[in-house]
Structure formats: structure tokens, C-alpha cells
Amino acid sequence: MAALTHASRACLRATSSSSTAAPVRALSTTAVRNDNATTWTSYSSPFKAGTSKANNVPDFGKYVSSASPGKNKLFQYFMVGGMGAITAAGAKSTVQEFLVNMSASADVLAMAKVEVDLNTIPEGKNVIIKWRGKPVFIRHRTQDEIAEANKVNVQSLRDPQNDDDRVQKPEWLVMLGVCTHLGCVPIGEAGDYGGWFCPCHGSHYDISGRIRKGPAPLNLEVPAYDFPEDGKLVIG
Numbered sequence: 001m002a003a004l005t006h007a008s009r010a011c012l013r014a015t016s017s018s019s020t021a022a023p024v025r026a027l028s029t030t031a032v033r034n035d036n037a038t039t040w041t042s043y044s045s046p047f048k049a050g051t052s053k054a055n056n057v058p059d060f061g062k063y064v065s066s067a068s069p070g071k072n073k074l075f076q077y078f079m080v081g082g083m084g085a086i087t088a089a090g091a092k093s094t095v096q097e098f099l100v101n102m103s104a105s106a107d108v109l110a111m112a113k114v115e116v117d118l119n120t121i122p123e124g125k126n127v128i129i130k131w132r133g134k135p136v137f138i139r140h141r142t143q144d145e146i147a148e149a150n151k152v153n154v155q156s157l158r159d160p161q162n163d164d165d166r167v168q169k170p171e172w173l174v175m176l177g178v179c180t181h182l183g184c185v186p187i188g189e190a191g192d193y194g195g196w197f198c199p200c201h202g203s204h205y206d207i208s209g210r211i212r213k214g215p216a217p218l219n220l221e222v223p224a225y226d227f228p229e230d231g232k233l234v235i236g
């Protein structure tokens with residue numbers, strides 16, 4: 001029995017000695033792995049921070065002005081102000097040229113107003129002038145013609161209008177020579193009413209240019225005009 005006990009103790013001792021050997025082997029394995037990790041961390045990467053030239057800040061020291069900050073600011077203000085003035089002048093010139101090109105030319109402006117010497121038109125005669133591409137009738141009316149224009153019953157007219165409302169001076173009748181029907185040019189001193197007659201469709205106008213007969217719906221139009229002085233008429 002004592003022998004068995006001794007044997008079992010020897011066996012337990014051997015087992016315990018073998019169980020302590022395993023951790024030693026495990027520790028040695030860990031050590032091997034650590035050795036490998038040390039090998040990897042010693043690898044030199046080309047992207048490693050601090051070694052790339054891209055991260056280097058260049059030295060601009062040689063470009064720094066040697067003048068005082070106040071002098072530099074003055075120069076900056078001068079440059080900004082100068083460029084602003086040049087830009088403003090360019091913009092003004094561009095806008096000005098655009099407006100000049102868009103406005104009416106000299107010949108068009110000259111046609112906008114027409115001056116007529118009334119001394120050259122004898123009493124009882126018609127004159128036709130061209131204004132803005134349209135004919136204008138100027139009639140130097142006689143006293144009989146003025147009286148005839150005023151004796152008409154205005155309410156009986158297709159386009160009721162007093163003679164006084166169509167003239168500034170009774171002796172001078174000024175109106176556009178364009179028929180109000182379809183735009184033909186009526187003939188002077190013709191028609192049933194001693195005024196104008198449109199041969200296109202037979203419209204008759206009286207000595208005040210009012211429509212009296214035919215298809216035209218309205219009286220002949222009176223343009224804007226003025227007498228700036230005696231013997232002078234300005235149309236437009």
C-alpha cells in the first residue's frame with residue numbers, strides 16, 4: 001500500500017512537471033510572434049509622415065516686401081482705386097455707345113419735325129409736303145371756305161367735329177393726306193364738298209377735311225403742329 005502511494009505521488013509529480021512545461025512552450029510561441037511583429041513595424045513606408053516632400057512648406061521669405069506695412073497698404077489702395085476707376089470708365093463708355101447706337105440717327109431726327117414757310121403758299125391753294133414718310137396737306141383757306149366749314153351742322157356728320165377744333169388759325173388747315181378708309185392719298189379741290197376726294201373707293205371730305213360721303217369712317221387726321229412765328233409752320 002505504501003508502494004502504491006509512493007507511485008501515485010511520483011505520477012502526480014510527473015504530471016505537474018509536464019503541465020508546467022506546456023505554458024513554457026506557449027510563452028515561447030508568443031515570443032516568436034512578437035518577433036514577427038517587430039519585423040513588420042520596422043518596414044519603411046514611402047508615405048510615412050515627415051518623409052514626403054509634399055508636406056514641406058516652401059519658404060517665401062525672399063518675396064516678402066521690405067517696405068513698411070503702411071506703405072504696402074497705400075500701394076494696395078492705389079491699385080484697387082485705379083482699377084475701379086478704369087472699370088467704371090469702360091462701363092460708362094460701353095453704355096454710352098449702346099445708347100447712341102440705339103437712338104435715332106440725324107436724318108431720322110431731321111424728319112421728325114418739318115418747317116414750312118407759309119409765305120410761299122398763296123390763299124386758296126394747297127401744298128403737299130412729306131413728313132415721316134406721309135403726305136401732309138396744308139391749305140391756305142379763303143374767308144368763304146372758312147365760313148362754309150363753320151356753317152355745317154356738326155351733329156349730322158359721321159365723325160362730328162367743329163372746324164374750330166381742327167385748326168389753330170382758321171386760314172391754315174393742316175392734316176395728314178391719308179384716307180381713313182384704307183390709306184389712299186385723296187385728291188385736293190375735288191369731290192362733292194369742295195374739299196378732297198379719295199378715288200380708291202369714293203370718299204368725299206369737305207373743306208375742313210371731315211368725312212361727308214363714302215366708306216371712310218373718320219375725318220382726315222390733324223397732326224401735331226405749331227406756329228413758332230408769323231409765316232412759319234413746324235409740323236411734328
Ligand code: FES
Pocket residue numbers: 179180181182183184198199200201202203214215216
Ligand atoms: S381708301 Fe379712300 S375711300 Fe377707300
